[in-house]
Amino acid sequence: MEVSIKAMEKSDVKAVVDGWNRSLIYDQVNEKRFQDIILGDPNYEKNSCLVAAIDNEIVGFISVIAREGISGADNRGTVYQKDYGYIKGLFVSDQFVGKGIASRLLDKGFEYLKSKDKSIVKVLEYTGRYFFPGVDTRYERALKFFESKGFVRKNTINDVDLEIENFEPNDYHKNAIVRAGKIGVNVVDYDPSMLDKMRSFVEKLDEGLRKSWFPKGWEEWFQNNRGKVVALKDNEIVGWASFGVSDDIGWFGPTAVISDMRGNGIGSWLLLESVMHMKNGGAKRVIAGWANTPFYIANGWKICRQYIVFEKKIIE
Numbered sequence: 001m002e003v004s005i006k007a008m009e010k011s012d013v014k015a016v017v018d019g020w021n022r023s024l025i026y027d028q029v030n031e032k033r034f035q036d037i038i039l040g041d042p043n044y045e046k047n048s049c050l051v052a053a054i055d056n057e058i059v060g061f062i063s064v065i066a067r068e069g070i071s072g073a074d075n076r077g078t079v080y081q082k083d084y085g086y087i088k089g090l091f092v093s094d095q096f097v098g099k100g101i102a103s104r105l106l107d108k109g110f111e112y113l114k115s116k117d118k119s120i121v122k123v124l125e126y127t128g129r130y131f132f133p134g135v136d137t138r139y140e141r142a143l144k145f146f147e148s149k150g151f152v153r154k155n156t157i158n159d160v161d162l163e164i165e166n167f168e169p170n171d172y173h174k175n176a177i178v179r180a181g182k183i184g185v186n187v188v189d190y191d192p193s194m195l196d197k198m199r200s201f202v203e204k205l206d207e208g209l210r211k212s213w214f215p216k217g218w219e220e221w222f223q224n225n226r227g228k229v230v231a232l233k234d235n236e237i238v239g240w241a242s243f244g245v246s247d248d249i250g251w252f253g254p255t256a257v258i259s260d261m262r263g264n265g266i267g268s269w270l271l272l273e274s275v276m277h278m279k280n281g282g283a284k285r286v287i288a289g290w291a292n293t294p295f296y297i298a299n300g301w302k303i304c305r306q307y308i309v310f311e312k313k314i315i316e
Contacts, residue, residue: 001054003101005108008049008061010039015058016051023091026136026305038063038088041129042073050108052092052101060092062105065126066116074128075216078208085113086126090142102145110314119315123151124307127212133157133290134307143308151310159305160296164250164275165284170300173272176265180231185238185261187269190228194237198222198230201237204258213254229273231257231266241270243278243286250275250283253291268299 008016017034020027029037038049043065052060066085067077087109092102113121123146124134134157135142147153180187190198202214222228231239241255252274257266278286288296293303 037129059096060101062090063088064109076211083119085118087123123310134309137306146310151312154309154311157307158293160291160301161287161304162301164279176268179265185233197237239266243274245281245283248284250278250286252288
């Protein structure tokens with residue numbers, strides 16, 4: 001059995017997506033989403049995505065990513081992340097598991113990341129375009145594989161959700177509104193006329209949040225009023241949240257409150273206002289990914305999915 005490893009061509013995408021969906025059963029994708037997250041990533045380079053083939057049949061895939069310098073092509077990198085390279089996805093078809101193919105793909109991925117002067121590989125916590133923030137805990141074979149290759153578990157990330165078809169605000173939510181109101185805060189729908197105020201708000205966020213959520217060109221997203229609420233105090237924006245609805249599923253986040261205003265119920269009010277908008281938009285369930293879990297649990301949400309973030313040093 002001869003296995004060849006080569007850079008993925010655009011003509012390979014359909015076969016890769018088919019193999020991905022058979023192997024990564026909790027992370028189904030279509031070709032459009034795959035191309036958007038892989039090929040559409042500003043940091044993408046052809047040699048960062050590899051396929052394994054046997055007799056011209058694709059049986060494995062790896063995508064790694066590295067930002068050039070600190071900021072990268074997406075301008076989202078920070079000094080803290082400058083040594084990191086990331087594995088965005090890895091699979092081998094079930095019938096070929098255990099034949100060393102995943103190890104060969106991983107080694108090739110390491111070679112690419114070393115060529116970019118990255119000394120640490122993470123799976124995942126990548127703040128660019130990603131499918132998942134870590135390895136879903138239900139992929140037991142994948143967890144064992146990374147551990148066998150010297151990766152260590154760094155932390156756990158949660159997705160959370162809330163059933164909202166019959167949702168009504170409870171005393172916790174009402175108290176948050178009262179607390180925020182006492183310091184002169186009001187939560188309203190965002191309007192494009194607030195763009196200058198939004199710019200001032202963004203400048204007050206720490207570098208990590210600002211680069212992750214407001215990369216170059218972010219103002220274009222704020223030229224419309226869809227899916228955004230803001231918290232105002234003294235006619236200045238002190239908090240913001242985004243949301244959306246697809247069919248009967250709502251998606252919440254990201255969201256932020258400037259640091260010296262936290263602890264006053266503002267985040268909970270932004271969350272509540274967003275939930276009510278999504279409920280009125282037909283959503284029956286809302287999901288927040290890569291969540292600040294204690295905040296959501298306090299607001300009545302529950303953990304619906306967990307991921308392990310792995311890390312390995314590849315250059316001493």
